[in-house]
Amino acid sequence: MRIHAEELLTFLAVAEAGGVGAGAQILRRSQPAVSERLRALQAAVGEPLYQRAGRGIRLTAAGESLLPYARRLREGLGEVENWSARRHALQEGSLRIAASNTVANYFLMEHLARFRGRYPGVQLQLRTGPLTDNLPLSAWDLLFTEEQIERSGLPPHMELEAWREDELVAILPQDHPWVRAGRGWVRWEEVLAEPIVWREPYSGIRRRVEAAIVRAGLRARYSVEVTGVEALRDAVAAGLGIGFASVEALDKVRWPLASLRLDPPHGLFWTLYLMRPQADFQSRAVRAFLDLLATPD
Template sequence: MKIHAEELLTFLAVAEAEGVGRGARMLQRSQPAVSERLRALQLSLGEPLYQRSGRGIKLTAAGESLLPYARRLRESLEEVESWSARRQNLQEGSLRIAATNTVANYFLMEHLARFRSAYPSIQLQLKTGPLPDALSLGSWDLLFTEEQIAADHLPQHMEQEAWREDELVAILPRDHPWVQEGRQSARWEEILQQPIVWREAHSGIRRRVEAAIAHAGLCARYSVEVTGVEALRDAVAAGLGIGFASVEALDKVRWPLASLRLEPPRGLFWTLFLIRPQRDFQSRAVRVFLQLLFSH
């Protein structure tokens, strides 16, 4: 028969109190309930653990032999309770985040810095670059994407939501003739007559711009391709062509570049998405980070 932890802890309390009644008071249980647990434990073991002796009890050889195991069980449970308390108080734990380079560099770092300052004992792991494939999405606590992931590619315990919206603009050198003319926007027909500096193929900004050009019934031209935000900035600044970037990213850095609005007058926007565990599957660290994220 299966032995239950509560039965062993009941036996330990009675043994240390040297009496069923005293053990029951220590456990804040009724004496009949304690006696029933002791009876079930002895039935599972197949031999008596104690004998009555006056107003108390005396352990049998089996009871004496079982006692150190029961004490180790209590110690292990106390360690688990201590571990749980540390995690609940965010004194221990981890937070694993995957995000595309643009989202990580320009949308997440300030939030991670605030979280780290408030909870320095939580281990942070941030993966940047292309997102993991569908099979390993569930290995991360939170994922931030530049495009929506197909619902059938998400692990069953995770959900997706639109996190924030941002405008995309054309970026170009400050000495470009359009900037000298004081222009504030440019149409796709004009943009496509210029050399263009494209981000790498998996860039969400690139795909959003390509989709907008296709929606306008035009064909994108490919002249220069670079990898990463910094390479894009340097290539545009050097005069290799016009690039595309996020308004919020430009607000956070001091690039020697100018910007023009796309698809005037409404502008070209993109949506960033957050993939997170459903509420019942969120760790304490995840819940607190999300509260911090959405409070700003």
């Protein structure tokens, strides 16, 4: 027969209290309920665990042999309770985040630093880089992406939402003739007449710009291609061509470059997306980080 933890803990309380009635008081259970658990435990063991001795009890040899196991069970449950309390207080736990390079570098780092300051016991794991098709989405608690993911491509317990919107602009050296002329925007036809420094093909910014050029009925020119944000900055600063970046990123890094709006008069905007667990599947660490994202600095 199966032995249940409640039966062992009941036996331990009665054994240490020296009687069924005293054990029932410690457990805050009725004496009949305690006696029923003891009978079930003895039936599962197959032999008596105690004998009545006056108003108390005396353990049999089997009861004495079982006692250390019951104490280890109580210690183990105490450790589990302490573990649960630490997680409740976010003194331990984990948070696994995947994000594209642009999102990680210019939109997430300050939030991660705030989270680390508040909850230093939570282990952070951040994966940056291209979010390729073979990325196991279910292996991450949160995913920040520049692309919308179809519902059929999401794990069943996950949902996707628009997280924030930002503007994309052309970046160019400060001594460029357009900058010296005091211009604030530039048309696609003018951009495409200039050399362009493109990010790598899987860059979300590049895909947005390419799509906008197609919508304008034009054709992109490919003259220079670099990998990474820093390489883009250095290439544009060196005069290799015009690049593209997000306004919020430029505000944070303070590059020695100028920027002009694209696609006047409306500008070119992009949406960043957040994949997160549905509410019932969110860990405490995930909920805390989402609350932090929604709270101004």
